[in-house]
Amino acid sequence: MHDQAIQFVKQVCVEAAKLDFPKANGIIGPSILVATTFGISEVVEEIPTVFPEAIYVKNEMNQNVFHVAIANRHKNVFNLIYQFHDEFIGQINLSSQDLTGNSGLDLVSCLNSEQELNLRGDAAGATLQLQPLVVTIVFAADITVPGGSNDNNGLPKLSKDKAFPIFIISDALALYSSTSSLLIFSSILTSRNVEVDFLHALPKRLIDGLITLFSSIISTMIAFGATLYLEFGHNKAWILVPVIVFSCIPVTLFMSSQFPLLLDMIESSYGHSVFGQKSDRILY
Structure with missing residues (x-):
């Protein structure tokens, strides 16, 4: 057609x-x-x-x-x-x-400054509303470890469980990445409104912010899954199946909504120029 x-x-x-x-x-x-x-x-x-x-x-x-x-x-x-x-x-x-x-x-x-500012503000603002919640969750989880602490020595009761290191590492990574993402998107909102920023600095910050946000979401889901396994999964391997399935839902939602934007930003910032001859056909 x-x-x-x-x-x-x-x-x-x-x-x-x-x-x-x-x-x-x-x-x-x-x-x-x-x-x-x-x-x-x-x-x-x-x-x-x-x-x-x-x-x-x-x-x-x-x-x-x-x-x-x-x-x-x-x-x-x-x-x-x-x-x-x-x-x-x-x-x-x-x-x-x-x-x-x-x-x-x-x-x-002649950039459409208002449109660019609205796009930047919407992306960064939405993330800033999410990130404090993620930081709070992972910080609280880090303090109140699954199973509680031993009253005698203060060590976590489940520290010898194989899933406990997974919980600690993923929870720490979620805290660091979500905090980094929060700071990156804050810098986008407070940046200068000049054309050169839209060309170089802001796209790179948005890439870094989306990557750290994606990392924090994955790490949070892993930490949450490890917590459920530590609390309820002993001798019940089947509990990992629904944990993995439901943990994939927020990751999939993020991938479907933000991953195309991330690819476009990476291609425009680090890829080949969008200008140049695309065909050998001579028109006139």
Whole structure:
């Protein structure tokens, strides 16, 4: 269906290109601008092969196709510029200004500050509401160990149980990681509101915060499972099955909701650049 739609668009452009220039430009020009606005790079890629003049079309704001791609943050459309000959690239003046006085570089720097701040605040704020609860739980569990303490020497009564070291290690890791996550997300909320922070510092802090948050959730579930086993699981190995199953629920919920964001942040911060030639096809 997708390939058929692209072929249909190409055929429409072929028929429209047979008309005189004003009519053809009036049909194809707005189409490529709309496709650019919505980030439909396949359509934008096909039109210049049939009607090259469409790439020079400008909208009511005096913005060409690549200005519109920049303004709408469609890197897939902007990357098509690498598939044109050098002579054509020289004719596309990204430094030209639109009706508001913005050039291509100005459009790049015009970040939606309110949207970025809201996104940052929502992610960090939601975590800050969760993390004190996690810190409180694991700290209380560390003080009141399962089985209580021996009245004679003060040592935990279940200290010789094989599951006890698992409880101690996971509980300590949960406390350290949840506290670290709390501090990291606090630093995000209190950071400077400048563009360079959104490019480098804040994405890396968000990555660190999500990783430590994920670590604290896993460690808390392990500590909780070890506690249940220490209290009720002696000679009852079957109790591990429901403990493991139910412990996987919060981990799975976190993975499904936050892991895609974490992957995107890692890719954008440490991966290859999103800009560059993606195809060897020459358009014009």
